Amino acid sequence: MDLGLKDRTAVVVGASKGIGKGIARALAAEGCNLFLLARNGDALRATADAIAAEFGIRAIPVAANVSDPDSVRAAAAEVRASSPEINILATSVGTAIRRQDRTVTWADEDWQADIEIKVTGILRVIREFEGMIASDGSGRIINITGASGLMTWMPALNYGMNNAAVIHATGYLAADLADRGITVNTVVPGIVGTEWREGWAGGMAGERAKDDWLAEFCGSKGILARRWGRVEEIGDAVAFLASDRAGYITGTKLVVDGGLTANIR
Numbered sequence: 001m002d003l004g005l006k007d008r009t010a011v012v013v014g015a016s017k018g019i020g021k022g023i024a025r026a027l028a029a030e031g032c033n034l035f036l037l038a039r040n041g042d043a044l045r046a047t048a049d050a051i052a053a054e055f056g057i058r059a060i061p062v063a064a065n066v067s068d069p070d071s072v073r074a075a076a077a078e079v080r081a082s083s084p085e086i087n088i089l090a091t092s093v094g095t096a097i098r099r100q101d102r103t104v105t106w107a108d109e110d111w112q113a114d115i116e117i118k119v120t121g122i123l124r125v126i127r128e129f130e131g132m133i134a135s136d137g138s139g140r141i142i143n144i145t146g147a148s149g150l151m152t153w154m155p156a157l158n159y160g161m162n163n164a165a166v167i168h169a170t171g172y173l174a175a176d177l178a179d180r181g182i183t184v185n186t187v188v189p190g191i192v193g194t195e196w197r198e199g200w201a202g203g204m205a206g207e208r209a210k211d212d213w214l215a216e217f218c219g220s221k222g223i224l225a226r227r228w229g230r231v232e233e234i235g236d237a238v239a240f241l242a243s244d245r246a247g248y249i250t251g252t253k254l255v256v257d258g259g260l261t262a263n264i265r
Contacts, residue, residue, distance in 0.1 A: 003243035006031030008138060010088035010242070011079060013066065013125050016043040018194040019144055019234050020092035026235030027242065028055040032088065035079045037064040037125075066093050066121030076128035086132050088242045091125055092144040094118040094162065096196070103157035111158055118162035123169065130177065139182035140242045143170050144234070147190045147257045163188075167253060174251030183250035187237045190257025191221070191228040224259025 010027045014020035016038035024036055028051045036051075036059055038044045044061040052059040060082065064075035079086070095114050103111075122143060133139040148156045149163025167186055174184040191197070205213035215226045237256050240246055255261060 003030050003239055003245060005088075005239065005243055008032050008087040008242075009035070009083050009085070010090060011035045011037065011086055011129060012090045012092070013037045013064070013122075014092035014094075014144075016040050016047050018092070018196070019189065019192060019231050020090075021047055022231030022235035023090050023092060023144075023238045024051055024059070024235075025055075026232065026239040027088065027090075028052075028057050028059065030239055030243075031055075031057060032242075033058040033083075035060050035062055035083070035086075037062050037075055039063065039065045066125055067116045069124055072121075072124045072128050076132070079129070080132055084132065085134050086129070087134050087138045088140045088142070089126070089129050089133060090140075090142045090144070090238055090242070091122045093121050093125075094144075094146075095159075097156050097159050100155055103155060106158075114158045114162055119165045119169070122166055126173065130182075133177075133180075133182050135180040135182065137181045137247060138244070139177075139180065141170075141173065141177070141182065141184040142238050142241050143184075143186045144238075145170075145186045145188050145253075147188055147255070147261050150188065150253075150255070150261050170253075171251045178250065183241075183247065185241050185246075185249060185252050185254060187234060187241065188253050188255045188257065188261075189229055189234050190223060190255075190260035191218070192234060193228045193230055197228065218258070222260055222263040223257070224263055227258065229256060229258060 010032045012024045015024045015036035041063040048059040048061040062075045065071040145163040145166045148160035149167045170186040219226045
């Protein structure tokens, strides 16, 4: 299916690896030119070069740290100097569930560190870039959140609250930007097989076949599909929401979780 995205310009935040990289590849496959933002400059350049070579589009790396307002402002200025108008802004930022202890016992600074990246970080990005987004009906903001924002996922208190906050902000921004014809949506993945997770699963499987172990693990979590998602599947969902075919969809949550939240236990 041709989504009609050829020659549109997209900014993808968190693009050096994982879901963000999958989004960048999906948009590049549809012919979008890209500005790719992430903290790790070396990994970002390698990703941009590989995508440009594979898909024959322009992919420009722009180093940015979403927890630093000056860094985000500088990144936006760099993009604006090259492309005053963009069509698509996709954000895929956040931290992993980095601790297994009870989140309610954490120090304030540990809570705030996650919030600075996921919630405040995404709002910083939108604040700096929304003025560049086209108002001709092609303008799109797509935030990546997560199923923990819709359900209780132990022990992910901070993780879930951050996702829930971005889901709420997405609806607010859809109303705020409606007069400019810009749609704002969130894709809500369940567990996705990023590079880190694939390596983790291989180690956890031990002598067993990884696919067998993974089916058992995902089934135990209530995932009806008995597998985790592929980054390509999240990228395809974003590409659809970025297209004209999704022009009547705004303020919504597109859940891509293999049935996880349909089968909450």
